Amino acid sequence: MSNLTILRTYAQTNPAKLPPSVLFSHSSTSLTIYDAFAKGIFHFLILPRVQAPFAVSELSSLRTLLLSGDKARAKQLITALNEDAKTLRKEIEEEMLDRYGFTWGIWTGFHGAPSMEHLHLHVLSDDLCTERMKNxxxxxxxxxxxxxxxxxxxxxxxxxxxxSYFSSMAKLDPKKHYEPMLKEDLSCWRCNTSMKNIPTLKAHLQEEFDSLAKREKAKMERRRKLEEKTAARRETDATE
DNA sequence: GTTCTAGAAC
DNA sequence: GTTCTAGAAC
Incomplete structure (x- = not known):
């Protein structure tokens, strides 16, 4: 099942009824789900659950939330999503250490022109060269x-x-402002080098990730050895 | 959002 | 001839 309103359906469903392949975790105010087409090795979506005082229509997108009228209420909701994201990032980092032996960048944000209904906060690792990164x-x-x-x-x-600044940003005009950005030439976000197509870019991102992994693992190893030495010294001092 | 595919790019 | 993109259909 996959369509443009699937997230809205999830947000209105009792979390206990969502399959574990979809739901990662939930709180009283939000759901954290696995992005079905992960663009980073780790890629989750945090969705606000539909509950008072918000109507489902106000939670349709960042734009509808920001323009819903009550700024304080909107800020409160986004702040709550941000707190959930912080917790999630910690869990992702633990998993990174477990599975890869080092941690790397995790981004948390919204799309300026989302293509699916219902507000969703992306939390994803910055490797960006998974199978599902296709265009x-x-x-x-x-x-x-x-x-x-x-x-x-x-x-x-x-x-x-x-x-006035809030109002101009809250417009989030998809057609004029945001959608043209998607057609910009490809470039590596780490080193700014321009890339002629997607396969070339992905190979480059993989190399960047591999060299980062090597550096970070070496760093972890140095840190571990230093701690070993410190512990050994402490032991010697104690027995002297 | 994805899949499919015609035709552009190489 | 093959690879790749981008627009239409869903």
Whole structure:
């Protein structure tokens, strides 16, 4: 099953009835689900559950939430999603250490022009070269320098800015402002090198990830050895 | 969002 | 000839 309103269906379903292949965890206010087409090795979506005072229509997207009228209420909801994301990132990092022996970047944000109904916060690792990363639109929608991917901290900062700034950002005009960003030329988000097509980009991202892995694992190893030495020294000091 | 596929790019 | 993209259909 997959259509443009599937997330809305999940958000209105009793979490106990969602299959474990879909649901990762839930709280009283949100659901964390596995992204069905993960663009990073780790890729989750956090969805607000449909409950008062919000109507399902107000939770349709970031745009509808920001324009729903009550700024304080909207900020509160996004702050709650942010807290859930922090917890999730910790869990992802533990899993990274377990399975890969090091940790790497995790991004948390919204798409400027989402293509599925119901507000969803992406939490994904920054490797970005999985099997499901298939075209320019996929990649550019997460490229941190293009502007399509809106980091949650940036979105939260809009609430503390002047009203006129908040209003201009809250418009989130998909056709004029956001969708053209998806057609920008491909470039590596780490080193800015331009890439002629998706297979070339993915091979490059894989190399970047492999060299990062090597550096980070070496760092972990040095740290471990240092701790070993420190522990041994402590032991000697204690017996002297 | 994905899949399919015509035709552009190589 | 093969690889790859991008637009239509769903």
């Amino acid at each position: 320019k639109k996929h990649y550019n929608s997460f490229h941190p320098k293009l502007g399509f991917f809106l980091d949650i901290d940036e979105v939260l900062s809009w609430f503390d800015a002047e009203d």
